[in-house]
Amino acid sequence: MDATVRARWFDGRRSQARPVLLRLAGDRKGRASLRLHPLDAAGLPPLDLPPGEFSWPDTWEPTGASPRLTVDLGQHGSVEVEGAQWEQALHACGARAGMAQRLQRRWPLIAAALLCLALVIWAFTRWGAPWTAGQLARFAPLSWERSVSQDALNQLEAQGILKPSRIARSRQAELRSRFASMSAEAPATLRPDASYAPPMDLQFRAGMGANAFALPGGVIVLTDGMVELAAQSGIGDEALMGVLAHEAGHVLHRHGTRRVIELGILNVGSALVLGDASGLAATGGTLLAALAYSRDHEREADCFAIAMMQATAQPLAPMAALLRAADKAHADAKGGTPALTVEWLQTHPDTGGRAASLEAGQRANCPRG
Incomplete structure (x- = not known):
């Protein structure tokens, strides 16, 4: 299963963001891989990143908000994507964020964790x-x-x-x-x-x-x-x-x-x-x-x-x-x-x-x- 969204790619080589199609593909374990298709350069090969080679974006905003999220691609720069589209693409391809990312949107659990730490x-x-x-x-x-x-x-x-x-x-x-x-x-x-x-x-x-x-x-x-x-x-x-x-x-x-x-x-x-x-x-x-x-x-x-x-x-x-x-x-x-x-x-x-x-x-x- 996969899903595609539009995004902006900051590759670290040029000052301007590059428009790309971002395809998320999920496997049976709920892990996601990424493929970036540049839209402004014909013939430029896509960039494939398997699970573990990119960092999931922080999602502290409450449900219903649609912020622009940043996906860290390591040495390949970063991708900026609409928050709502990212969430929809994850759901469509069956991929799941890690425990830390999932907890970020559950304030009762965060409060409980802080209380336990105190x-x-x-x-x-x-x-x-x-x-x-x-x-x-x-x-x-x-x-x-x-x-x-x-x-x-x-x-x-x-x-x-x-x-x-x-x-x-x-x-x-x-x-x-x-x-x-x-x-x-x-x-x-x-x-x-x-x-x-x-x-x-x-x-x-x-x-x-x-x-x-x-x-x-x-x-x-x-x-x-x-x-x-x-x-x-x-x-x-x-x-x-x-x-x-x-x-x-x-x-x-x-x-x-x-x-x-x-x-x-x-x-x-x-x-x-x-x-x-x-x-x-x-x-x-x-x-x-x-x-x-x-x-x-x-x-x-x-x-x-x-x-x-x-x-x-x-x-x-x-x-x-x-x-x-x-x-x-x-x-x-x-x-x-x-x-x-x-x-x-x-x-x-x-x-x-x-x-x-x-x-x-x-x-x-x-x-x-």
Whole structure:
């Protein structure tokens, strides 16, 4: 079976289109072959193209439209044909377009495919990337983690987000000593990975309000605002030890390292999809985004803090009181009342529930020791 339509042939040798008769012939498998008969040059032999040597035209236009379609002939140029005539000729000779060309005119299928792609991307972002990062984090050298942390601190200081601490050196030494003693008393069985025990490096900085955060490799930053909030509220150093135990949980679970690797995976994936590697985040910028730990990470850090405080006979109620005081200060700051900006709470959701868990000495879904 075959069908013939008029078309214009751009052969790549002359600037003007050549009028041709385009004959489509279909075989039993629904494949089509083409034969071009030039109409403006007597004696010029026809051009025969078997299936696979020409590309089917795109047909994104809705049914009923009659666009001019272009059939790619490879080294022989291209043919321009009326869309409606092309469709009629295909039907007449029994030829069928490939799957991709047929799907182009079925918008529900296209929408479904896009939805499936979005779900796959969401699932990989939600589960795939974190799982992969967790596996890779186990092989990250401690020296690399400390280098990443130092780069992040340098960037925060260069941007003026962190500044030198105003707390007296003797006071800093007192808190470091107390935290070191508590860490030394904690049994090694509390660590999620017995082979990973980085030295804890407690540093003090001004800026970022009442805050505390952990960086990869054992760096923990406690801001002046957090120390001052504990003092102004009359809560005491036990609350600060609870905060530091929580941050130690982030360190030992390697949450910072996992988040840096996870964001790196997502950045590389985006660069591959978009074909542009210039959007890859620098180490420091990636780490700043990594400070927004997931709820699972926060739960693990809370569970570690509870276990560590209980193992070293430290009270948990002061930490709960500090959480509530920080929550109130944050609310006052939002209402316009002069108060400390408690950015620590922004990555530690459900303050009331966490405080209640601390007072009860247990948190839901914590592993049994």
